[in-house]
Amino acid sequence: MGATGGPGTARAEVVRLPHGDGLWAVRAEGGVTDADHPALHEAARPAPGCTAVVIDLALVPHVSPEGVRALAACARTLAADRRALLLAAPNERLRRALSAEGISSAEGGHAAEGGFSAEGGFSAESRSAAEGGSFSAGRPIVVRSVAEAAAGCATSPAQPTAAQPSAASPTPAAPSTPATQPAEPPTPPGELLRLRKEIRHLRAKARTHPLVSRAQGILEERYRLPDDRAAFSLLEASSQRFNVRLRTLATALVTTPGPRSYDSVWFPARERRTPPRLAFAPGLRTASANTAEVLSAVLRRSMEVVGADMGNVQLVDPVTGDLRIEKHRGLDEDFVEFFDRVGKDGTACAQASQQVTRVTVTDVATDPLFEEPAREAILAAGSRGCHSTPLVKQPSDLPEGVVSTHHERPVRALSAAEARALDEMAAQAAQWLEWYRHTVVLDALEDLHFAGSTWR
Template identity: 55%
Template sequence: MTEPGQTAADDGADHDEQLRLRAEVRDLRARARAHALIAEAQGVLRERYALSDADSAFTLMRLASQRFNVKMRTLAEILLSAPRPRDREAPWFPRRARLAQPALSFPAARRVGPGNRGGVLKAVLTQTLAVVGTDMGNVQLVDRVRGGLRIEAHTGLTADFVDFFGHVGEHGTSCARAARDVAQVTVHDVETDPVFTASAREAILAAGSRACHSVPLTTASGLCVGMVSAHLDHPLGGLTTAQLKALEAVGAQAGQWLAWHERTVVLDALEYLHALGNGSAQP
């Protein structure tokens, strides 16, 4: 509503400014989440390799990240959760088995290059949305440091949704329940399903989602390492047995691939970082 003395153009300018400020706050929150983790990893590296400053530690991480195409945040997360090297001069992971990259048989993954985690996550999301029949969804991975799940890929969802659910804990959402139970979870109607907290329900509805289905990404041992969720703009009666079976296969293949990637590509990156730190490798 236009206030006395205020024009419609003023209202439009105020609205644009509000949108700009909200976008700025979202960006700052996202940067802060990643920066805190990377800063903690830098501190560990400075102490471990007697580095002179944080920039030197950042350089080691950047070189390893670029060489192995691993996100800085992922590198920091695994570095902080991995056991400390037993010997500064010896390999960090001397006896690990090197396994072949698992095959991904679903159609959306056929064009993904070797070791490309971002490409695999997008393919998992694309395939899931195709099976469910929607164009809104997201992929989350287990946060090794904080616990819970964090969004890694998404499509068709609002920026406010991605900001609100950027990291979720172990309760209050359907994806959290699916991760906890390691089972697919269908929310037939977001408005009435008791799984959500009031704030989560409001955020989902504001994004235009009225129903959702979450599929855990599981390793061969049944460990949940991530989640893919499809959102629909209308209540969902249910999925067919064939759909559920297809989604289970996507979740299992994706989970096994992610476990391989962490044990192989990410540890290769950490091993290289370790070698840079102890001087046995050159950039």
């Protein structure tokens, strides 16, 4: 995903269409004056599974004649690979300028005659040309927005199939109890909720306990502690003193190389950094905030930008590489438990983390991206569409986590303003998370080292 803001930049994302095809959306910024614009480079390398490319020109002030020729050359290159190039230009003056330079428009001309229309998508002639390797003669097609491009590229209406029921689909009635076996009295609702809560608590404890036990073992051996209780006391004290979660501190202890000496500091060459500013949360004191406060602000801002009532934030586990839910809102406990840890496949957030690009799923009910148990859990929570944005600090392209918003109905592609707001927030949050890990968490490890050394 390209850098955010400034002239001559681009941000790419995947918009998944209802039945599995993908649209590679490249959000361009700054004037397109030649073939060196980052948007053209991003357009030339779409993510796997994307059958069309759209360059969003909403934040582009002008396209020069040389830029038009570069766009046309990009369209020919993509056509050779059986992909179409669409240009999303909400500005009417820019659309007319592009049409004057010979680029097709979905409002009329070449595209309306034999290519693309907002209502009907690509014509049969264009689809046949695509199969032959020369989509619409390799000409770019102008549309008004990425959402319009996605609607036109969709191959069929977004309706659940029989094998993929929607959240509103009735479930088959359970078989009746045989007459020879007396029915057991139903469990009281309050007792059932208590038992389910207890089970969730035990499962969460079972997931965290091995990590903490491993950290305790490291401390016992390193500082010759008398037992695991002394090791836990050290962990707990440093965790509370620096307001760092016990699991976070244990993870850092397990993944960080040990100190060279017991009579010196752990990180002697470390330079202290200034906490980055979070423009999306101006009331938050970044120097003293903890991850829970920052991630709550990330989730709140994301839901405001896209108008969602449900969402969650996940962080990458440094030990396993999995995504782990840290914050959620509007989602039930069954959803949170099912997606407590997410691997590298089978969900939109996993794809966003692996490809380091936002993934929009227009319809959860029909998209083959999801493994069936995951689809059922999302639909049961009342979500039919989602946007998953990786938290990435440029230019590292290493995600710190993913923020996802969930919607009751199938979604459209984001507008340029929405995409820009999410990307800027994600970059700021990722920068703060990196600062926190290299400053506050290392301070807690340093404190732990000092306390442990006194036992030797």
